[in-house]
Amino acid sequence: MNVHTPIGKSEAESSPAPAQPHAFHYAGGPTAILLIHGLTGTPAELKLVAKGLVRAGYSVYGVQLAGHCGSEADLTATGWKDWLASALEAFDRIRQDHDAVFVGGLSMGALLALLVASHRSDRVAGCLLYSPTMFYDGWSVPRGSVLLHGAILLGLGRFFRFRENFPYGIKDDRLRARVQAAMESGRSEEAGLLYMPGRSLAQLLYLIRDLKPRLPALRMPVLVLHAREDDVTSIRNANYLAANLGGNVEKILLENSYHMITLDQERELVIDHSVGFLKRTEPRRLAAPSLSLALNRGRS
Template sequence: MPKQVDYLLPGGRHGVLLIHGLTGTPAEMRFVAKGLNRRGYTVYAMQLAGHCGSVEDLLATGWRDWAASVREAAAKLGAQVDKLFLGGLSMGALLALNYALEQPDSVHGLALYGTTFRYDGWAVPAIAKLSFLLPWVVPLGIGRKRSFTEVFPYGLRDERMRNRIVGAMFGEDSSAAGLPGNPWPSLAELYRLARHVRARLPQIHTPALVVHATEDDVASLRNARVVMDHLAGPSELLELPESYHMVTLDGERERVIEGSAGFFQRVLRGESTQHAGMPLQHLRAVGAD
């Protein structure tokens, strides 16, 4: 059975629900959680169904189970706060978008960290870049016991942090840093979720901050472009030139915290943000120092 490792940091009447990624753990959100909590937010770093346990635990769940986890966690946090924001990393960003699609009146803003519609980063092996085919391959009985193992640089540019995370990842406790590989059936579920959300982006009017590494090794900046180009609501881009995929843990994590807190405050003050349809190259200036 998965170990329960979610955590709640009590604060004020504005809350932030943080959603980790596929095969990940709430621990990957800890710096952002503590940073936002220091700024007065009540923060809940939730745990997705099937995560923080064995591969078998994960394989027993799919994207609809993960979405149900988000709804349950949002209801738990929403009962304690007046305004609710969601922040998600990688697949967690997709789940945050999905929640805004399902419950548009319940969420006031989104922080999307390394949004992943497709594994197309510069470090993804060629065979893994074909993983978008898995929703059609897995139902045929192909690859049910296979997985793509994480590869260098493991989403982290910061060498010291990378060594810590990799050591924990390849240890025996998946609750510390997640599983070291992505099972094919679970990746197929991610792509089903991605397809579901991407087709419905024009229906999402919730303000969004899109945070993405310029040189994301897992999910290229094209994933951010999809969000910026198709969201119906106002959006901003914070581009990180010195980070890789795990922006909540990497060297620019303070910029992630400051950017998120500043964006939430602008939403609360009712200030307008950049429109999603503006050219990506223009929006890069939003995250400039």
């Protein structure tokens, strides 16, 4: 979720977790949506939105990224290319059973959705980006983070880990208390890790570096949902993507949430805006082959 105060090096150790025990699939209609969670996060942070999309008639899949839902040691054993491989493998599997597949994600998951679209540009129907994280510049991020990020890119990430701090990306007081309790008790499969290893933050920065030059070539429809009061990533992130993506981008700002918009007080709005985007986008995608077939018949 968030990146905050650096403390000492991690000493967490454990054996690797099974491949994807916390992934989910909700069966629905012929059009599918793949949802990707954030760095140190869990598929659970997307389940409420997923269920709303299923009610609207879509099949929804939530991927568990490599190294996640376990310990810090599990996470640091993987890097951004492993996380992307998890997402691509899930997309390719889903695409075998669905004519149209949209890809969405929260925070880093939104960036992975764009990378999936870049690597599968002829097969991704569109992207749903929730609180995309190109820059850690929200109001709760400590000053000096830019300099620290530079040090991490120079290979010093092994000396740092970052603790989730208040408000944990959540504006809703009761929900925040539940998420905080789950993180502090070590239930990473429910609420993600309480600490982010510096090595993992470095991998995110490498991912962003790979993604940036790809943006102008991404021409599929994109929805960007971002909280105006995002505590982790300011609306500069949404503005940057709207200005640099090569296709049609719908940008919507939410007024009563923090970073974790798929869980927070406006999650129903997130669902409504997502369904509206899908319904506006899906008919054009699915009608195109029929239109082409009709034109060819008319010429024969």
